[in-house]
Structures are given as structure tokens and as C-alpha cells.
Amino acid sequence: DAGVIQSPRHEVTEMGQEVTLRCKPIxxxxxxxxxxxxxxxxLELLIYFNNNVPIDxxxxxxxxxxxxxxxxxxxxxxxxxxxxRDSAVYFCASSPQLTNNYEQYFGPGTRLTVT
Amino acid sequence: xxxxxxxxLSLVVHEGDTVTLNCSYEVTNFRSLLWYKQEKKAPTFLFMxxxxxxxxxxxxxxxxxxxxxxxxxxxxxxxxxxxxxVYLCAVHQGAQKLVFGQGTRLTINP
Numbered sequence: 388d389a390g391v392i393q394s395p396r397h398e399v400t401e402m403g404q405e406v407t408l409r410c411k412p413i414x415x416x417x418x419x420x421x422x423x424x425x426x427x428x429x430l431e432l433l434i435y436f437n438n439n440v441p442i443d444x445x446x447x448x449x450x451x452x453x454x455x456x457x458x459x460x461x462x463x464x465x466x467x468x469x470x471x472r473d474s475a476v477y478f479c480a481s482s483p484q485l486t487n488n489y490e491q492y493f494g495p496g497t498r499l500t501v502t
Numbered sequence: 503x504x505x506x507x508x509x510x511l512s513l514v515v516h517e518g519d520t521v522t523l524n525c526s527y528e529v530t531n532f533r534s535l536l537w538y539k540q541e542k543k544a545p546t547f548l549f550m551x552x553x554x555x556x557x558x559x560x561x562x563x564x565x566x567x568x569x570x571x572x573x574x575x576x577x578x579x580x581x582x583x584x585x586x587x588v589y590l591c592a593v594h595q596g597a598q599k600l601v602f603g604q605g606t607r608l609t610i611n612p
Contacts, residue, residue, distance in 0.1 A: 431602075
């Protein structure tokens with residue numbers, strides 16, 4: 388089991404550029420989550436999908452952020468245009484659709500720096 | 503607004519000490535409480551608690567939930583330098599959604 392895979396692991400970009408983060412969830416998991424982690428705000432849920440359908444995007448900070456899940460094995464989080472305050476570690480997590488198992492499995496994260 | 507509050511935010515102890523980390527919550531539709539350990543990379547799962555008063559234990563770590571007073575504690579006995587990490591508390595509030603606390607940064611000095 389390869390676990391949740393994220394790419395790239397590090398991204399440095401200039402303000403105004405488009406950034407795309409990628410995630411491959413664990414095979415068979417029906418839920419996929421995108422989180423952002425900063426020192427100031429901790430770990431925040433941005434959006435999550437169930438069976439490729441976005442369920443709750445209330446955590447997406449503004450229209451510059453968008454997320455897609457075209458199939459069960461791939462999701463993207465896009466920031467366009469990026470700003471320095473978007474600098475953070477972005478985690479993708481997945482979980483199975485089991486009634487009594489709410490554990491989420493996290494990927495290694497993408498460290499984004501916007502200069 | 504749903505919230506999860508952890509205390510202390512930071513803790514420094516000596517190897518061998520016992521520590522207690524706290525997590526209190528106010529959420530609608532509580533389902534369970536989870537503890538995660540985060541070292542330099544991704545959070546890794548420790549415990550899930552759903553019932554009050556039942557202790558979960560794994561080696562030197564243990565945790566208990568009080569659903570009446572809306573809190574949980576995580577105990578680590580005989581701490582080791584490898585226990586140094588950020589410990590995250592999260593509450594599941596339905597539909598697989600977790601609300602995380604700010605975390606407690608634990609440092610174990612040799």
C-alpha cells in the first residue's frame with residue numbers, strides 16, 4: 388500500500404503565478420480531503436469529496452482556490468493567482484466509507500512558498 | 503461555531519517525565535474524537551474515542567474521553583525523545599468531516 392501520494396513535495400513560485408497541487412488517494416477510499424496548515428491557523432479543512440463529488444467547500448478561502456476530482460484516483464487543488472499569504476503546507480488525506488471508522492490517512496504534504 | 507481547543511500549546515519536559523495533553527471541544531453532532539501525532543511530515547493516527555470513560559491504550563500512550571464535560575486527555579508516561587512532536591486533537595462531526603485543534607508542541611529533552 389503506497390499511501391496517499393502528493394506532488395510536488397515542494398513548490399516555490401512568484402506571486403501571481405498559477406499553482407497546481409496533486410493528490411492520489413489510497414485505492415478504495417471514497418473520501419478525499421484537502422487541508423492547509425500554517426503556524427498561525429493550524430490545520431484547516433479546505434474542501435472534501437465523496438465519490439468524486441465535492442461535499443463541503445466552505446473552507447476554501449476565496450475564489451482564487453479551486454479543487455477538482457475527475458476520477459477516484461486523482462484530485463487537484465489549484466490557486467490562481469497565488470499570493471504570499473497562500474504560503475503553507477497543503478495536505479491531502481483520504482478515508483474509507485466505513486460507518487465507524489473516521490480515521491483519515493494523510494499524504495506527505497506539499498510545502499508551498501509564494502514570493 | 504464548532505471549535506476544538508488544545509492546551510497547553512507548547513510543553514517542554516525531561517525524558518522520563520509523564521505528560522498530560524488536553525483537548526476540549528464544542529461541536530454540533532459529535533461522533534468521535536481522534537488524536538494524531540505529527541512529527542516533521544504528515545499527521546499519523548493514534549487513537550479514536552467514541553465512548554466516555556473507556557481508556558484507549560497503546561504502549562506508553564493512553565487517552566480517555568469525557569462526553570459530559572466535552573474533553574479528552576492524552577497521557578504519555580516515561581517520555582522519550584522520540585515522543586517529541588505536535589499532538590493534534592480532532593473531532594468528527596458527521597459526514598467524515600474532522601475539526602482540528604491548534605495542536606500541542608511537545609519537546610522532550612534528554
